[in-house]
Amino acid sequence: MTSRSERIPADERREQILAAATTVFGELGYAAATTDRVARAAGISQPYVVRLFGTKEQLFIETLRRTLARVLSTFRAALAEAPEDGDAREARLGAAYLELVEDRGTLLTLLHGFMMGPDPVIGPVARDGFLQVFRMLRDEAGFTPAQIHRFLADGMLINTLLASGIGLDARRDPDAADLMDCTFGAKVADVLERASA
């Protein structure tokens, strides 16, 4: 536990920072997150974060790209071991989505990116990411339009429930518990509740 950080290869350090950034951006969003909080989460100084990524904006964009890559590779891994049957593939991808919920920061960073549509530089990057997911569902998963609709809509609802932290109220508030139950059933509600902690 030295105050000065150990000397580490830049590549590895970048990865540590991106992991920390995923948590911080996911929690607070782009504007409210500070490079200093990312630095602390990564155990280094604030100027060094800026040094390695140029600007906060660049750091966010690379974080977005990283989270998107993680999402796509998780889906592709799920598809690789899924049967040909359409319904079974849909169920398998749904399960893959729940795996992603466990990481929390990944889905929340992505959602915060989508919310930045009006930003002239981040907006286009986020939209491109959205389209990559869409193309994967259409071309690689072979989903029908109805399946694509369901998958994206359910995904966005899960994202929002996760972001709002309603899962935390579920223990105290019967309505909150009922909401979680109505929308995704007890099993998924449980995953969301744990991920909200």
Place this chain on the structure above:
Amino acid sequence: MTSRSERIPADERREQILAAATTVFGELGYAAATTDRVARAAGISQPYVVRLFGTKEQLFIETLRRTLARVLSTFRAALAEAPEDGDAREARLGAAYLELVEDRGTLLTLLHGFMMGPDPVIGPVARDGFLQVFRMLRDEAGFTPAQIHRFLADGMLINTLLASGIGLDARRDPDAADLMDCTFGAKVADVLERASA
């Protein structure tokens, strides 16, 4: 076009500011929005905005409350003129949601509120708003759990598409157009596209 604003009753002025704030917060989110931008949008000075609402945080909370009230009253108006049949009521509420899309700021401010779950003061307010919508669907609209699920999931997907501004790409990018089409069909895609401008 005087540089100094006209003298107006505080109640009216508050309403102007809240309307401006709905646009600004919806566009930029809580953290990126500034009280100065809200002031300019309302045609008054920045300190006066703070004077009338105390803090930026309070302004956001009141804006959130106002947007929620608008959403609930729009839904209730739709239900009042809807038949008893469950499917027809669902369709009528869906149409009401599309009316809300026209205003853009309303739904986006609400969504930005949901994203602030971790914030110790705004988070609880946002979650409470979410639960109010849920209770309305369950107790007043009489929706089944499956209907509640569909309605909320579709709503969140619409919100996200709206926030990301993907509708704007649809003219240039065939995939973006296909995405809008797959998820909600040509008619809704058109509403979303116009609202993104």
Place this chain on the structure above:
DNA sequence: GTCTATATAGCGATAGAC
């Protein structure tokens, strides 16, 4: 590869005049 020190800018909030 990493830090300390600091320049610089933007924003929320206060004071006080009109």
Place this chain on the structure above:
DNA sequence: GTCTATCGCTATATAGAC
């Protein structure tokens, strides 16, 4: 009821030492 002036804080980014 509304403004101008301004304080004080926070945050990004730079400079330069080690």
